[in-house]
Amino acid sequence: MKTQEKISVPFAEGAWKKAINVKDFVRLNVTPFEGDAQFLTGPTHATLQLWNTCLAAMKLEREQNGCLDIDTETISTITSHAPGFIEKDLEKIVGLQTDALLKRAIKPFGGVRVVEGAAKEKGHLLSYKVKEVFDYVKDHNTAVFSAYDPEILKFRSKGILTGLPDNYARGRIIGDYRRLALYGADALIAAKQADKLAIDGELTEHQIRLREEVSDQIGALQSIKEMGAMYGLDLSRPAENAQEAVQWVYMAYLAAVKEQDGAAMSLGNVSTFLDIFIERDLADDIITEIDAQELIDQFVMKLRVVRHLRPGAYDDIFAGDPTWVTEAIGGHFEDGRTKVTKTSFRFLQTLYNLGPSPEPNLTVLWNNELPEGFKNFCAQVSIDTSSIQYENDDLMRNARGSDDYGIACCVSYQELGKRIQFFGARANLPKSLLLALNAGREENEGTVILKNIPAIKSDVLDYNEVLANFKLAIKEVVRVYCKSMNIIHYMHDKYYYEKAQLAFIDTDPGIDIAYGAAGISIIADSLAAIKYAKVTAVRNELGLTTGFEIEGSYPKYGNDNDNVDVIAQEISEFFFNELNTHKTYKNAKPTMSLLTITSNVMYGKMTGATPDGRLAGEPFAPGANPMHGRDTNGAIASLNSVAKLEYRYAQDGISNTMSMVAKSLGATPTDQTLNLVAVLDGYFAKKGHHLNVNVLNRETLMDAYEHPEKYPQLTIRVSGYAVNFIRLSKSHQLEVIARTFHENM
Amino acid sequence: MQIPENWLIHQDATPLNENDPDMLRVHSIETFGTHDGPGIRMVIFAQGCQFRCLYCANPDTWDVKGGTTKSIDEIVQMAIKEKPYFGKNGGVTVSGGEPTLQRSKLLQLFTKLHAHGINTALDSNGKLLNDEVKALLSETDYLLLDVKHFNDDWHHTLTAVSNQSVLKVAEYRESTGKPMWLRYVLVPGYSDQEEYLHQLGAHFKNYLTIEKIEIQPYHLLGAHKWEAMGLEYKLKDIKPPTAEALQKTAAIFKQYFKEVKIN
């Protein structure tokens, strides 16, 4: 790479010059790209050598129970660790979370006991010095439990509410990491200082808290400068060229993942932004295409080695050690231009240059007007790597109001730098239905959970009676769910505030509070069975349901049959409306998701037999997918059923996974690509929200199950994100294999 | 239960075409068809067939009284719901069974689909050619014509009937100038004799309406259905063609057809 002597092409100026406004900068300076993938290049030798070092370290990590090393002495902060390198001389983009590759840091403010336990499981002892700190300060976990009540504890321990971020960091917040590259830390500090001065008037609790928060953010920005200096970077000023732009963005993100271990810590939508700097350097002959790709490859490589220390129990909920570094790619501007740039292609190209990978979680914002060349490339990459997911750009942009957004966690729209999200895992709908059928008692042990559910009159189930009881149960579940979420987020703000991320977000942003519901397909089928067939509850000596006998046939969700699909719609609408009846912490706006992340197997294990004929312990379908094997009219009918779930009630996301063998997409590679493009065009025209695409074959998966060592990079998509197949538990691997392959031979 | 050799073969198929004019007798519907015509297709497997192909993967489509009836309007509605996925190339394919046994109903279906701008394809074994079939072919955007064997004796062995009508259907389609794809199931030991492959190629080489020929590798995926129906599956020892055998057949066809595709 040549060194830069002067910037010959100044950026187009606009509102972004007067205030923090990256959206305006991108809009004015982007070069949309309508071409195809021909221009792309392979990895450089340096990239390959670095990546081989990473692969070797990852192999060792797997061999050591999924954890290479832990620094148990040092509480991780933005500046806690000395600079770390893979191989310093080869790195164009530098920075690791700790001083060594894949060495995990401890972030005990989420919960010191959880960290201690996680370290112990992996054969490490948490330093007494660290433990001692918490003799004097509180962590998030302790604080939440101090405010929980018996009711919440019961809902939690019986698995009606699961995965609540009360013993781990909530994540979900996306800093607008582009700001560091565009403005530099000094300008951001100045803007925050001005914001702080403007917080005045009657000093309410809100105002006081805000002042404290902004002070913390300023402190974080100062620490980020220090961290940069440790790597020899002057982050106080804006990035001056492409390499710096990538490096600055990464440093901002690195600060976030050094300070926090949130469940999901997305990147946002940096590709379109970075392209502006890359295009300028290309035009100035400062870099070539090979250099441009190398920057992106090496950036992505760094994102692939982000690690957090998690307990084993966490892995049961979020299988595969995910970090959800979600990068949104493509989509359209409000003015109708495409946001696809050459760097959108370059990000996808990393899946060839470095091989398939679950992280970063590459998410294509699809709309039917995307350039053909880009659509075809996406389809090709999906077929070759199964590593990307798709979301409906038109649907989200129009419903949510901004074209400048990323994807929080796995599938959730998030305007960048303007709003944030409070994450809240999910409620188990099938268990709620079983409460409705068992007079408020939990189906496994009979513990009374809800007191106001009348006993069902007859074991031959009546639709209206069951529905009325179920709605009562949902009301109660939602009430308890809302209570717990308010406590969690109050405490997280207080004890584990995300100052590094909030430093890159407008002061006092709007907030969405993201609830979730799991098992919608079981609900739809169960209620349809009760309505259209004869369902008899089988009960044990305690009067608890243990199974259901179904006589006659009934329409099943996943076959584009309105009679059953409408039930799924009705229940999601009801659940969402219930959420809206409750007060929220910081006046956050409720949203709801229909997802399971990777927890569908775990949910299944905890849930008794359901009236759709599903046996006790059998897995749920992932996300909003139809139940395995019940979508008998082919993939399109299945997609159409899911597409009927309305986004307005589930703005946090409706996840759908389509798994198939390549052959079932078409006879030739060209057919396969074009047909996948047609599937995506069709699904999103039908207002589907999200689609994972897995193109695999059973043989490969079975072989990977038997011989994991042969498939270190095999990636599959599971409800909203991708995982490394061999890092899933064996039972989860089997579930994935058994799941519908839409074969048509 | 042991079912006789010629089970159902002499069934009268006329009611299938004439009774319940607004209802189609359907074996099943696959909404994500990617191997029966261009693009993504809704494939309707029509009930009823009078061939008895030894390798038939759908013997449960034979019985003209089997399957379920579905109203034509309901099928049209299903296709409309699927239309966004059809893109530029996709549409509806009627396969079988043998769809032309329900020709008058399919004419109604295809006319309605065309009124909604939906492309139509017919996958036929070419058993029938009469005015009704001709009318249906005029509403058929793609004819996928199964040529099971070029030699009539072998055709008999494979299907229990003659191939003369198949060749007539091809000739008729050619005269209309509308596109057709040929489909050829390659069964090792039954339909892979080089001389007949060449004869087939030579016969069709001047046909202008044939856009491509598709080689369908024989597979055993339907064998269990025969057993479930109490029928003897005679090809149980025949293995699917090897990749080399497919390539060899493709190479022969390439001498005569502008496009050869292994499906």
Ligand code: SF4
């Ligand atoms: S023509 Fe088709 S449906 Fe009829 S017997 Fe032959 S393969 Fe089976």
